[in-house]
Amino acid sequence: MPELPEVETIARGVCERVRGDVIVETWFGSHKEPFKTSARTQAEELEGRAFETVERVGKHIVCRLSANLDGPKKERAEWIVHLGMTGRLLVTTPEAPVEMHTHARLTLKSGKEVRFVDPRRFGRLEFRGLDKAKGFEAPGAEPLAIETEAFRALFHGRKLAIKAALLNQTLLAGVGNIYADESLFRAGLRPRRRADRLTALELERLRLALVEVLRSAIRLGGSSVSDYVDANGVRGFFQLEHRVYQRTGEPCLVCRTPIKRIVVAGRSTHYCPQCQR
DNA sequence: CATTTCACCTGGTGGC
DNA sequence: TGCCACCAGGTGAAAT
Known part of the structure; x- marks a missing residue:
């Protein structure tokens, strides 16, 4: 599905709707394909953190997350979503019917839900703690900025x-x-x-x-x-x-x-x- | 190393 | 209706 303009559009839309919201619960499907970081690690790490911003880097959606000061997660982190060919990142209500090929659901404090849906499973989900690892950077140049x-x-x-x-x-x-x-x-x-x-x-x-x-x-x-x-x-x-x-x-x-x-x-x-x- | 090809997946479409 | 071939916005591993 998505190239730079689509990913930019999605990142902006998601950002508007989740900024400041806190992840209270997560669910990850059993398919292993979409996960660059194990589903278990993502579930453990995401809960309790807040969305600071959601930005596009290349074709990646980078969700910048706060530390969880109530728990042991003292460093900020990133949740990186790559949509592959058919991936979608949706913000829904919890009552919205869960589509086929939904691989991740994040329940937010406000009651909203973030969902990752991807029939072909070319997409990838990755968690990065920022204690040791650097923030995500695209290897290539940004086409809108390069001179x-x-x-x-x-x-x-x-x-x-x-x-x-x-x-x-x-x-x-x-x-x-x-x-x-x-x-x-x-x-x-x-x-x-x-x-x-x-x-x-x-x-x-x-x-x-x-x-x-x-x-x-x-x-x-x-x-x-x-x-x-x-x-x-x-x-x-x-x-x-x-x-x-x-x-x-x-x-x-x-x-x-x-x-x-x-x-x-x-x-x-x-x-x-x-x-x- | 640089470059090319192909496998990875599901679903939709159009021909027979 | 069914079956089949082919196509799809991406990318990384394997082959050349």
Whole structure:
């Protein structure tokens, strides 16, 4: 489901609704897949802590938690949620019907409930105490903050396709399949161009296109391609702005040439053979 | 090391 | 209706 704009939208929505609230009880499902930290550890550690903020880092949702001063948990901590392809982080009432594939439920002091639902189980839940471990940091650069020179340096000497490079989370954190295709279209670049063969001018066009696309997508609440909804159950609207993604065979909105679909880095890739060089 | 391929999962869709 | 192939917003391990 989620790339940077969707994760940003969800993190903001969850933050608004849980900030200051205290986790009083937890429930974790029996599947082991979604848990980077064991369910038992998460259950023990989360209870009694309060949500300070909820923020996006790359495609991760980082819930910053207070210490639990009534118990033995004297250090602050983080609960890190990665949504994978189909994960959702919901804030509900306890009475709301529990959907299939619900893997975690946190009951809050206010009576609200935070739920993690993920049919395909590509998502991950992780707990980090901040006594020894550092706070979570994405390995890659933040696409909305990186500047011209640093952006260019990311691709120096990289022989892979520019599309593959954009998807590599250790280079840039947060870009996924939709926004890679959409930014390459807006920059007029073919997805299979070798990253190290792009000129400084082309790379700057790409950086600006990426910023533009990500910012407008955040403004529209992300892209709802299937059933994605934010923490308040609201769909995003950036899918209406897609110019190439999942428009195979349809006319390019600029030149009417049919949009092509190819496979790059194992992912379906859409581009206009006329507008992108 | 850098790069590519594939397995990990469930569910929806479209063809026959 | 059923069966099957193929597709899906991600990523990390294994192979090259």
